[in-house]
Amino acid sequence: TPRIFSGIQPSGGLTLGNYLGALKRFAALQGGKAETIYCIVDLHAITVWQEPEILRQRIREGAAAFMASGVDPAQSILFNQSQVPAHAELAWLFNTVARVGWMYRMTQFKDKAGKNSENASLGLLAYPALMAADILVYQATAVPVGEDQKQHLELTRDIAAKFNHDYGVQHFPMTEPLIEGAATRVMSLRDGAKKMSKSDPSDASRINLTDDADAIAQKIRKARTDADPLPGSAEGLKDRPEARNLVNIFAALSDQTPDQVLTRFEGQGFGAFKPALAELAVETLSPITRRMGEFMADPDEIDRILGQGAERAEAVATPILDRTKEIMGLLRSR
Numbered sequence: 001t002p003r004i005f006s007g008i009q010p011s012g013g014l015t016l017g018n019y020l021g022a023l024k025r026f027a028a029l030q031g032g033k034a035e036t037i038y039c040i041v042d043l044h045a046i047t048v049w050q051e052p053e054i055l056r057q058r059i060r061e062g063a064a065a066f067m068a069s070g071v072d073p074a075q076s077i078l079f080n081q082s083q084v085p086a087h088a089e090l091a092w093l094f095n096t097v098a099r100v101g102w103m104y105r106m107t108q109f110k111d112k113a114g115k116n117s118e119n120a121s122l123g124l125l126a127y128p129a130l131m132a133a134d135i136l137v138y139q140a141t142a143v144p145v146g147e148d149q150k151q152h153l154e155l156t157r158d159i160a161a162k163f164n165h166d167y168g169v170q171h172f173p174m175t176e177p178l179i180e181g182a183a184t185r186v187m188s189l190r191d192g193a194k195k196m197s198k199s200d201p202s203d204a205s206r207i208n209l210t211d212d213a214d215a216i217a218q219k220i221r222k223a224r225t226d227a228d229p230l231p232g233s234a235e236g237l238k239d240r241p242e243a244r245n246l247v248n249i250f251a252a253l254s255d256q257t258p259d260q261v262l263t264r265f266e267g268q269g270f271g272a273f274k275p276a277l278a279e280l281a282v283e284t285l286s287p288i289t290r291r292m293g294e295f296m297a298d299p300d301e302i303d304r305i306l307g308q309g310a311e312r313a314e315a316v317a318t319p320i321l322d323r324t325k326e327i328m329g330l331l332r333s334r
């Protein structure tokens with residue numbers, strides 16, 4: 001059976017990049033023929049230091065963001081990772097399958113560990129093995145993500161293939177990445193060569209899901225652009241990364257292709273385009289921000305939903321984990 005899995009780290013303010021690259025698409029994938037399982041990956045978050053009380057709050061915020069974006073806990077399984085021990089258990093098994101060299105090659109590790117990588121947590125290095133476990137503990141067949149997770153998904157397939165080969169089984173599927181749409185890589189509003197990210201020191205570089213209408217409009221007004229009018233098709237944006245980014249954002253927010261957006265704005269400058277984009281962004285994000293606030297007003301209800309989701313997730317994961325251990329020759333006598 002087709003099964004979709006994806007996760008988001010609860011490591012602070014979610015951005016328009018997370019919404020367009022992930023959350024919006026998670027909601028859209030519900031109700032199809034695939035089962036949808038969505039996870040707040042708190043065990044991944046703690047690979048860098050997290051203040052315990054703040055982390056707890058951000059896990060709830062993550063859940064609120066999923067639901068405010070349209071993920072329905074009745075249609076999807078929604079839970080936080082640490083409540084389903086099978087993730088960490090399979091991650092250990094994968095630590096014995098994956099090679100150290102594979103981990104050192106990951107660009108996210110290099111970025112996050114920085115120059116002094118000897119001082120990074122061991123968990124930060126092993127991060128992709130846990131991510132592979134998240135996916136494969138459900139034998140998920142497809143994973144919707146933004147472009148930046150592509151390398152991790154390739155590694156997930158490498159782990160699945162090596163496991164299947166080493167043990168001579170067809171146990172884990174070759175999971176397909178779903179990197180689709182106009183906004184698979186939303187860029188910084190200040191620098192068209194950098195990804196929009198919650199860790200950028202400049203708040204003006206990103207739109208946060210908690211920004212109010214004024215902040216959104218102001219950030220878009222001040223976004224870096226060039227002085228040329230917009231071309232008639234996406235082809236003409238090849239060497240204009242900032243302009244391309246804004247057009248892609250417009251396209252993703254309005255469920256159009258960049259070409260369709262440009263048909264409307266051809267020949268116009270950013271003086272006309274930016275206000276239209278700001279209006280669209282506010283119109284789309286304001287209800288999400290408001291719903292997030294409503295969910296956050298009832299943390300007990302969020303905890304209850306995550307607990308129920310974890311129970312359902314565990315029911316899917318446990319037989320797959322048990323079978324994995326059996327394949328590996330781990331003795332079970334009860």
Ligand code: TYM
Binds near residue numbers: 005009130
């Ligand atoms: P994370 O928490 O950094 O990001 C969550 C999702 O948002 C996407 N995303 C973006 N998409 C477009 N433009 C951007 N600027 C942008 N920034 C972030 C990410 O691609 C991602 O889809 N390792 C993962 C979390 C994870 C996971 C998993 C994902 C753990 N286990 C299993 C899928 C399956 C991460 O750090 O995502």
